[in-house]
Amino acid sequence: MSDLRDRLRRLSGAQESERPGEKRRVISELRQRLKELEHPVSRLEDDEGEGDAVVHGPEGGATLDVGACVPGERIEIDEDQVFVASTAYPLEHGHGTFRLDEAEDLSQADMAQAFGEVRAPGCRRKGILYMDTETTGLAGGTGTYAFMIGVGYFEENGFRIEQFFLEDLDGEEALLRTFERRARKFQCLVTFNGRAYDVPLLNSRFVLSRLPAPFPGMQHIDLLPPSRRLFRRHLDNCRLVTLEDEVLGARRDGDDIPGALIPGVYFDYLKTGDGAALGPIFDHNRDDILSMVSLLNRIVAMHRAPYEFPVHLADIARLREFRDGREAIELYLAAAEYASDEREVYDCLWRASLPLKRSGRFEEACALWRRMLPMADELDPRPYEELAKHLEHRCKEFRQALEVTEQALCRIPPYAVSLLGRLEHRRRRLEARIAREKGY
Secondary structure, three states: OHHHHHHHHHHHHOOOOOOHHHHHHHHHHHHHHHHHHHOOEEEEEOOOOOEEEEEEOOOOOEEEOHHHHOOOEEEEEOOEEEEEEEEEEEOOOEEOOEEHHHOOOEOHHHHHHHHOOOOOOOEOHHHEEEEEEEEOOOOOOOOOOEEEEEEEEEOOOEEEEEEEEOOOHHHHHHHHHHHHHHHOOOOEEEEOOHHHHHHHHHHHHHHHOOOOOOHHHOEEEEOHHHHHHHHOOOOOOOOHHHHHHHHHOOOOOOOOOOHHHHHHHHHHHHHHOOOOOOHHHHHHHHHHHHHHHHHHHHHHHHHHOHHHOHHHHHHHHHHHOOOOHHHHHHHHHHHHHHOOOHHHHHHHHHHHHHHHHHOOOHHHHHHHHHHHHHHOOOOOOHHHHHHHHHHHHHOOOHHHHHHHHHHHHHHOOOOOHHHHHHHHHHHHHHHHHHHHHHOO
C-alpha cells in the first residue's frame, strides 16, 4: 500500500503531462485502489444471490454504501464518477398549500416589483434553476466544502430534483463539473440566502479547482431578503422551516434532520464509509428545494394581487414606496383601514403621508397628519411638527402653527430634553414672526 501512496504522491506533485486526461485517469484508479485496500467491499446477498454493497470500515464493522441507502446512480464525468440522486415529481404534486402546476413564468414586472431586479428581463418557468447546498460548516472560507448540491427545475411534464453528492473529498472537481454542466442550461438561479452564502462558497470552490463557475451569466433571485420584508413583522424569524410552517402550510415530518447536525453526519460518513445515515440529508435538501419553488410563487402572487393578502398590505406597500409612490399610498391607506391595532394604523398613515408630501399633495398629507394627532405617542411629535411646518411655511398661518406646536409641547414629558428643545425653538420663532406681523 505504501508503494501505491508513493506513486500517487509523485503523480499528484508532477508537472502537467502532455496528456492530462490520462494523468487524471491514473490518479483516479490509484485512489479507488487505495479505498478498496483500506475498506474492503463485499456483498450482502439475499436469497436470490443479489445484495447491497457493504463497506468494511476501520473498526471492521459492516457499513452500507451510499448507493444502497439512497436511490441514485454514479455517472461518468471526465473519467471520474459522481453520485447523483434524481427524483421526479408530477405537476400535480402538492407542497403545503401549493401545487407545482401553479408555478408561472416570471414577467419583467414580477422581477422588478417582487425582487427589486428593475433591469432584469422576465424568465420562463423552465429557465429557472432552484439550488440548495449542504456543506461541511456554516463559517464559509476555503476549508468549507459543499458536499451536496441540490438543484430543481421544471421539465415538460413535471419537476425534477437532482442531488450531486460528494462521496469523497477527492471527487470535488467532478462534482463541480457535473453541477456546472447542468446549471449553464438555465437563465435564472433561485436560492434562499444564496447571495450571502451558497454562491460565494461555490465560487470559491470553483476557483480552487481552477474551473469556471456558471453564476456570472445568470440572473440571481435570493428569496431571503423579500421574505424578510414581507414576513418578519409577523413571524419570530424568517428561517425557511419557519416560512414553510407559517406561510406555506408545509410541515416537515418528525424525521427531518436539523441543519446544524448535517455536517457531523457527513463527517461520520467520511470516517466510516457508512451511508446509512445519509437518507435524511437527501430528504432535507429536497424539502428545501420544493419550499423555494412554493415561496417564490407565493411572493410573486402577493405582488400581483396585493389586496388578496390584506394582512401584508403594509409590507407590500413598503416595497413599492420608492418605485411606485401612488400605488404605495393606496396600499398604505387600505392597510390602515384593515388594521385593528392603533399603532399599525398610525404607522400606515404616517408612511402614506410621506409620498403625498414628496409629490406635492400637501392637503391630503395634512388630513392624514390631523388624523394621527390623537394616536401620537408622547415621545413622537412627528405629525405635530409636519403640520406646524406646513402651516408656517406654506400657508403662512403662524397662529395655527403656534397652536399645534404648543399642543405638542403639552404632551412631551420633561425628561425628553432634546424634543422639548426642538419644539421650544419652533415656538420662539413663531412668536417672533407673529410679533413682527403686529409691528412690535
